[in-house]
Amino acid sequence: MAIAAPLKEKPVQRPETTMYSILLIIGICHLLNDSLQAVIPAMFPILERSMSLTFTQLGIIAFTLNMVSSVMQPVIGWYTDKRPMPYALPLGLTSSMLGILGLAFAPSFLTILCCVFFIGLGSAVFHPEGSRVAYMAAGNKRGLAQSIYQVGGNTGQAMAPLITALILVPLGQFGSVWFTLVAAIAVLFLIYIAKWYKDRLIHLRAASKKSPAAAVQTVITKPIILALIMIIFLIFARSWYVSAIGNFYTFYAMNAYHVSIQQAQSSIFVFLFFGAVGTFLGGPLADRFGKRNVIIVSMMASAPLTIFLPFAGPVIAYGVLALIGVVLMSSFSVTVVYAQELVPGKIGTMSGLTVGLAFGMGAIGAVALGALIDSAGLTPTMTAVAFLPVLGLLAFVLPSDKTLKEWHS
Template sequence: MALPMPPRMITLFPRIAMNYRKILLLSLGHLSCDLNSHALPALLPYLAAAHGFDYQTCGFLAFAYSAVASLVQPGLGLLADRIARGWFIPLGILMAATGIGATGFLSNEYAMFLSLVVGGIGAAVFHPEAARYANIVSGDRKGVGLSIFSVGGNGGMLMGPVIVMLAVGGVPMGDFTLGGFGLHGTAAFCLLGLVMASLLFWRVSAWDMAARTPKVLSGSAGASNEWGSFGILSGCLLTRMGLTVAFTTYLPLYWQGVFHASAATGNLMLVLFSVFGVASNLTGGAAADRWGFRRIIRWASFLSLPILAVFPLVTSPWLAGLLLAPLAIALFAPFSSMVVLGQRYLSKNMGFASGITLGVAVSVGGMFAPVLGWAADAWGGLAPAMHLLTPLAVIGAVCACFLREPKNA
């Protein structure tokens, strides 16, 4: 006869455990969705060369996907809060993949624009519902679970351009070229999206989340939305995304312009920074489960201040390279904590919260990158312009100090 589990063991092994198989599958779905948006910048040069597009037209096409995906996401999140459906996840992946995949078979920029709008809507359909499912299947380890989920998006950032290079451009290998099917190679995105959407549609239907939708959660005693706290958290998130997007955008150019390194060296630094970021995302989620989400956000915010203040003053590329690791920790570690806190502050509208934290914040934060570029042109280089990142980090740290413990924790 099996002995009953001692009380101490029950504490160590809670009944609501994270389902690693499900969270990994959702992370893989996140990768297959986000690789489409990150493939577009790599695809634009091929479209421009084939159809004679100018920079304005390329920007017009990029706007179609990214802006629509980000701005529509909160509204679709609210819709998902009302009519939560698991099939939103595979539908979003399929639409996002079709939007990118069809561009290689179109010759008119307006048709491409409409196709990319469909892709952007697909990304907006995917993220709120997928983030909510990730929250549910993470059990009591939501920090780790949301970190694993967000790492899938980081993987999409790396995989998108690689697929374009292989399927569209090809990789010369002596007398042999690996891949390289021209613009019709974008069909690879449709194929990948169809496979992943089919797998997720089959699996998500079997999970039977109907009994744990937000409608049930919102009906629980004491559940309410804390809009004031969510506003303060949005300040933390927007400044964090502004710092991350601006720094990663100009990191290769910084190594070239300030340290007079080659383009390959600059790109290597970006890859190293991204690797540090992915690792920090995972460890930050685990640390948040142990020490608390607010504490991780505050520690990361204050860690970024001295690093960003010193970085533009460093004249050695070796020392600057060493600073990339702690800076990646400061910028990437608190991300999953912010997503989880947002879902807890708006426990009755987790889809809307996910739409803001995973969609709008990325785009609004990304608006700081052109500001940094303007400052670099006006002030004579990226080194003096990088000083603008310090006051932005100060704003984020101040907001972090005012974060409150969610009532629905």
């Protein structure tokens, strides 16, 4: 039975016009931001050979990147809910630009960790504020708006295999210096977004003074806490599985099927590319069929596919990875919107919490899975993580969309 309890706060009053131009630009910025992050796992095969790093050390690099972003995202989201900071967006990408520049010249494992810290910090600033911009520009199409925003990030992450094959394999570690240009472009776009964001805040503040009833003061009840816990478990299952594929399936394919780095990376690209497709489709589907329904179908329908993948073979694996990407990642943007509507008035906090958790769970998963591979072996580990989406059964406990509306009506 779904969690249910009445709540009598007024919903956030938002304009009904959907600002597609702003959504497109913030989506492109998300693509550019996450393509910078994609450089890190894309460098794993290069660093593993050039610096003789262990799987555990590679996991620690991923942990540093994702954990910095995970811990800081909800903190920044909470702070900017109280004091919005439009120009934090370009400042965050500047931090990432400095990190990616240092990464090209990093001589040691510790230096790499330091550079990755700055990239993670930039990401922590960008994600909750970028999600807030998408919310402000959404009008009455929250699912679609969040999908446009999130699909940019998933597309950027999907760039990792192409970055490896086309840039890092021929140019090595120094090839990452070219991504400072990517960061600079993102900073310019975000200066424009920050100006719109600032003007929009002025308009909203003026409207709130005319209509004080539009203000939201959400009471965090026990049913809301339980629903958030369920969301956290679902994010855990999805993030650990995505971490396993994104960070270690390359090595699994090379070991099990004896393919080259480029061929193994191409399978990751398929997974991430179709994951971006699924991210985009999830929002409109949630607007039409309900967020809870999309989350349930996403998790449960992907479970048989993930269990079959380790036995699929090198050719069929491409199709299976594509299907897993579409189905599993269709819930990514939907969980963000679900959390925002679960606790209205805390847009930055909820987006920082859900997206930050995805990063953080992926970070913990990278370290844990790397250590497990070192101790238990690659094949047993990749086979075991295939059962993680089965935890999607917990989605049946979530309150329905109708219940959420009743809570806040």
